[in-house]
Amino acid sequence: MEDVKIADIFNTLDASVLLHLAFIVGIAVLCIMLIQKILPWLGGQLHDQRRHYVLALVPLLRLVIVVGAFLLSLPLIIEPSLQNMVALLGTLGLALGFALKDYVSSLIAGIVATAERPYRSGDWIEIDGVYGEVTHVGLRTVQIISPDDTLYHIPHLKIWNELISNANNGTPRLQTVADFYLDSCHDGAIARHILYDVALSSAYVAHREPIQVILDEKPWGTHYQLKAYPVDPQQQFRFRSDLNIRGRAVLVSQGFKFASAAWATASE
Amino acid sequence: MPKKNESVSKPDGSKLHALWEVVALDAFSAPKSSSEQIVRKWDALKRLFQRSTTVGESPFKPESELQQLPHEFVEHLTGPVDWSAPLSAFAATINGWSGTAGEPAVVFMVGPPWSGHAKVLHAWAAALNVPCIKPPTTQDILRNNLDWMAPSPERSQFWIMPELERCYLRHAEGLEMVRSFLEQAMRGIYGPGIIGCDSWAWAYLQYVWPVPCSNVLTLQAFDASRLTRLLRQLSIARSSSRYCFKNASNGKTVLCSDDASTEINATVHQIAARCCGNVGLALSYWRAALRSEPEVPDEEESKKGADSSGDEHIVWLGRLPTSPVLPDECNEEIALLLHTLLLHNGLEEELLHKVLPMPHLHIMALLLRLLELRIVEQVAGRWHIAPLAYSGVCTYLRARNYLLDHFQG
Numbered sequence: 001m002e003d004v005k006i007a008d009i010f011n012t013l014d015a016s017v018l019l020h021l022a023f024i025v026g027i028a029v030l031c032i033m034l035i036q037k038i039l040p041w042l043g044g045q046l047h048d049q050r051r052h053y054v055l056a057l058v059p060l061l062r063l064v065i066v067v068g069a070f071l072l073s074l075p076l077i078i079e080p081s082l083q084n085m086v087a088l089l090g091t092l093g094l095a096l097g098f099a100l101k102d103y104v105s106s107l108i109a110g111i112v113a114t115a116e117r118p119y120r121s122g123d124w125i126e127i128d129g130v131y132g133e134v135t136h137v138g139l140r141t142v143q144i145i146s147p148d149d150t151l152y153h154i155p156h157l158k159i160w161n162e163l164i165s166n167a168n169n170g171t172p173r174l175q176t177v178a179d180f181y182l183d184s185c186h187d188g189a190i191a192r193h194i195l196y197d198v199a200l201s202s203a204y205v206a207h208r209e210p211i212q213v214i215l216d217e218k219p220w221g222t223h224y225q226l227k228a229y230p231v232d233p234q235q236q237f238r239f240r241s242d243l244n245i246r247g248r249a250v251l252v253s254q255g256f257k258f259a260s261a262a263w264a265t266a267s268e
Numbered sequence: 269m270p271k272k273n274e275s276v277s278k279p280d281g282s283k284l285h286a287l288w289e290v291v292a293l294d295a296f297s298a299p300k301s302s303s304e305q306i307v308r309k310w311d312a313l314k315r316l317f318q319r320s321t322t323v324g325e326s327p328f329k330p331e332s333e334l335q336q337l338p339h340e341f342v343e344h345l346t347g348p349v350d351w352s353a354p355l356s357a358f359a360a361t362i363n364g365w366s367g368t369a370g371e372p373a374v375v376f377m378v379g380p381p382w383s384g385h386a387k388v389l390h391a392w393a394a395a396l397n398v399p400c401i402k403p404p405t406t407q408d409i410l411r412n413n414l415d416w417m418a419p420s421p422e423r424s425q426f427w428i429m430p431e432l433e434r435c436y437l438r439h440a441e442g443l444e445m446v447r448s449f450l451e452q453a454m455r456g457i458y459g460p461g462i463i464g465c466d467s468w469a470w471a472y473l474q475y476v477w478p479v480p481c482s483n484v485l486t487l488q489a490f491d492a493s494r495l496t497r498l499l500r501q502l503s504i505a506r507s508s509s510r511y512c513f514k515n516a517s518n519g520k521t522v523l524c525s526d527d528a529s530t531e532i533n534a535t536v537h538q539i540a541a542r543c544c545g546n547v548g549l550a551l552s553y554w555r556a557a558l559r560s561e562p563e564v565p566d567e568e569e570s571k572k573g574a575d576s577s578g579d580e581h582i583v584w585l586g587r588l589p590t591s592p593v594l595p596d597e598c599n600e601e602i603a604l605l606l607h608t609l610l611l612h613n614g615l616e617e618e619l620l621h622k623v624l625p626m627p628h629l630h631i632m633a634l635l636l637r638l639l640e641l642r643i644v645e646q647v648a649g650r651w652h653i654a655p656l657a658y659s660g661v662c663t664y665l666r667a668r669n670y671l672l673d674h675f676q677g
Contacts, residue, residue, distance in 0.1 A: 207671040250440040
């Protein structure tokens, strides 16, 4: 009896309806493919804030297309009355709840991620200890490419209960920190001034952003953190290397001594 | 402190601005043209889909039926600008300033590359016979040695330094000396002085040692009206012949050397807007666009023709050159290199590896490639951005969020 009722909510799927459905699905898939090709390419040609805006449009437009295709298809498959919808969704929910719980959870998390935007394409994020640039925000997963060129597919469901850190949050501002460990016997003010100039004279530095030098006294010496922003977040590792190379060179030339590793190990 | 220069009345009663005007930096107003802005946006859009150029695709293509004028004839038609001409405007602007009694000890004169601010200051130093301070050596800069700028025996003696951009190096040890110099100069240790600075270096130095902006002057932008008058002056300066410059695409007269009309041609508007009122750049575009018909005699005959008094000569104006397209590959390294050249207003090759995170040979490979594309040029041992590539380079750097000068808006 129940089987008959469930079957009754579906329309007759004749050839014209199937053709209509295939047409809607085909157009939706084509649009999604085009968006996923064109917008990332266009984003790659742009820089600054515009790049982030264009890349962030991809998941949003895809969601709009999927929802649109679903709404157009639904009246072709069932009679969209309240009674029919409740019956269909109840049945689907029961089936999916047991069999595809995580998959559906990721899909729903993907929709939430599109709205809340904890990460967007072009952002530098860390999830589960994996740090890298978001290259694609899919329906179920987010793709991250790490600095060592490894591609990670991370399901969206991580946003429910994992710590997600986003270093630039949809902007081109990404702070880079270079560490220097100096022996305690030195003039901290001079060292700080030198390190400030190291950042200010870097070819990569974003001049409109602040430069900070933070000191932290340790039993083995002084830990300096030189904090500055590169012009483009993608330059962060080259920027840090540049700060380290030039900072080390100028500190050595000015007679500063670096903390000994043996000292640091023994102290800790 | 800056005072407005006087303007001249046109025959119809309206005011005509003086050819040279010195204004406060914030009062600089670049000429704008809506068609030029559309062209720029279209060029930017085209660049999205354009691949890198090769030499064969260079934008400097000759007009199909016209030929480029010989270099000497171009010089003859648009001879050197008299940089002492703006001195009266400058003197009027700082009239009454003595650098003493609570007044700022120094006045800054800032201008974009090729705008001529340094040449004006050189001319002024020569005209007034005051000390023109030469820039320090690289060793002085890196060792923070201020001995090159000894205090003047008489603190009231006026001095001029035309090129502040030569007093620093974007290097961890290359900034301290310019800070010390600016601090002492602004305290009046060296007496009253005028310091010229390139606009890109000025933008960078604001982060090195922020300078109060109350006493910063610049040459007012050359709008189409000023540019027309200057081009007329230059074309009659060396010859008694009458020259008519005509647009090759429509045959309309752009300007004639002895024409007193105040009407401004659209082509001149376009040049002024494209160059943001930069007079040196505008002249470069003008010179690059000059053409002659093939039957026009060679260089010698051209010179003879130019000298023949009472003759009228037609010089054609081809399409304005477009900025070369920068290569796609090595994108970041090229941006770093071009930005560095602008911040220093050109650098010697032995200094480039000190200020760039690249090895010397790699820098040279990039420079030679850019030289081939006519994006950079080497003048007196220093590598510079080529004038006709300047606007393209600015657009390239703006799109990548690099620090720009005040004149880029």
